[in-house]
Amino acid sequence: xxxxxxxxxxxxxxxxxxxxxxxxxxxxxxxxxxxxxxxxxxxxxxxxxxxxxxxxxxxxxxxxxxxxxxxxxxxxxxxxxxxxxxxxxxxxxxxxxxxxxxxxxxxxxxxxxxxxxxxxxxxxxxxxxxxxxxxxxxxxxxxxxxxxxxxxxxxxxxxxxxxxxxxxxxxxxxxxxxxxxxxxxxxxxxxxxxxxxxxxxxxxxxxxxxxxxxxxxxxxxxxxxxxxxxxxxxxxxxxxxxxxxxxxxxxxxxxxxxxxxxxxxxxxxxxxxxxxxxxxxxxxxxxxxxxxxxxxxxxxxxxxxxxxxxxxxxxxxxxxxxxxxxxxxxxx
Numbered sequence: 001x002x003x004x005x006x007x008x009x010x011x012x013x014x015x016x017x018x019x020x021x022x023x024x025x026x027x028x029x030x031x032x033x034x035x036x037x038x039x040x041x042x043x044x045x046x047x048x049x050x051x052x053x054x055x056x057x058x059x060x061x062x063x064x065x066x067x068x069x070x071x072x073x074x075x076x077x078x079x080x081x082x083x084x085x086x087x088x089x090x091x092x093x094x095x096x097x098x099x100x101x102x103x104x105x106x107x108x109x110x111x112x113x114x115x116x117x118x119x120x121x122x123x124x125x126x127x128x129x130x131x132x133x134x135x136x137x138x139x140x141x142x143x144x145x146x147x148x149x150x151x152x153x154x155x156x157x158x159x160x161x162x163x164x165x166x167x168x169x170x171x172x173x174x175x176x177x178x179x180x181x182x183x184x185x186x187x188x189x190x191x192x193x194x195x196x197x198x199x200x201x202x203x204x205x206x207x208x209x210x211x212x213x214x215x216x217x218x219x220x221x222x223x224x225x226x227x228x229x230x231x232x233x234x235x236x237x238x239x240x241x242x243x244x245x246x247x248x249x250x251x252x253x254x255x256x257x258x259x260x261x262x263x264x265x266x267x268x269x270x271x272x273x274x275x276x277x278x279x280x281x282x283x284x285x286x287x288x289x290x291x292x293x294x295x296x297x298x299x300x301x302x303x304x305x306x307x308x309x310x311x312x313x314x315x316x317x318x319x320x321x322x323x324x325x326x327x328x329x330x331x332x
Contacts, residue, residue, distance in 0.1 A: 044320050069112055069115045074108065127324070171184060172184075281307060289301075290328055294325065295321075299315075
């Protein structure tokens with residue numbers, strides 16, 4: 001009992017630093033775009049088998065994220081990124097009987113909804129509002145009642161986004177000043193706080209034991225169990241996500257263009273000559289010229305946005321693409 005109390009005291013007093021909480025949030029935000037790159041690669045190389053996954057990526061990631069977060073909340077009382085940084089969720093009002101490596105069932109389900117459903121809904125709303133905002137900037141919204149509602153939705157979303165960002169900033173400032181035990185508004189609403197996780201229980205069979213038994217010649221005791229395989233997969237996911245985050249940081253470093261060799265000019269494509277100053281889809285002069293960076297071709301905005309939303313690929317090169325990557329051109 002004394003040992004348990006010692007671990008409990010260390011958990012309740014081990015408030016994470018601001019670096020830990022921000023690092024785990026950054027790691028959590030890295031997983032979805034990293035997996036999206038993998039899905040786009042598979043869709044580009046195997047369009048017949050995996051091409052559909054680009055259009056349904058949000059739903060596929062929702063299912064994957066739900067299983068992943070549920071596992072970590074169930075076994076470690078933490079999200080995937082929180083567990084990586086050895087943090088655990090604990091109720092603010094807690095006792096010896098409800099604090100530890102398990103959350104109450106209602107807090108577990110509420111945490112799962114906040115971690116999985118809210119980001120999914122937020123991403124969907126952002127895509128819709130962004131499309132309406134582009135339509136408004138390009139003058140495609142009329143004075144009809146439906147378009148007026150879209151304009152109002154754009155203004156409302158901007159106000160709500162500003163308010164929520166300010167609330168997050170204020171909550172983080174209160175956490176730094178010691179005025180709150182939760183660094184994020186979502187945790188504060190759930191009545192949860194992050195603490196350093198107590199040491200995990202050692203498994204009966206580990207990979208070290210397996211290697212030791214093989215080296216010493218005790219092959220009868222050398223066995224691979226399902227918990228060992230599960231821990232291997234989870235460790236690979238954790239360190240793989242961290243590696244992807246490191247690679248993203250590496251790619252964002254400043255590169256001296258003077259040190260790079262001058263690339264050779266691209267060969268003129270016969271199709272580019274045939275579609276000069278024309279949209280490759282409608283074969284007419286550009287209306288709101290828009291470039292697709294993945295291929296470099298210029299289309300009418302309405303033509304290419306409708307095409308990539310339907311197929312998820314460039315109509316000329318068949319490279320995976322989305323309407324979020326379109327770039328408006330302002331030509332004289």
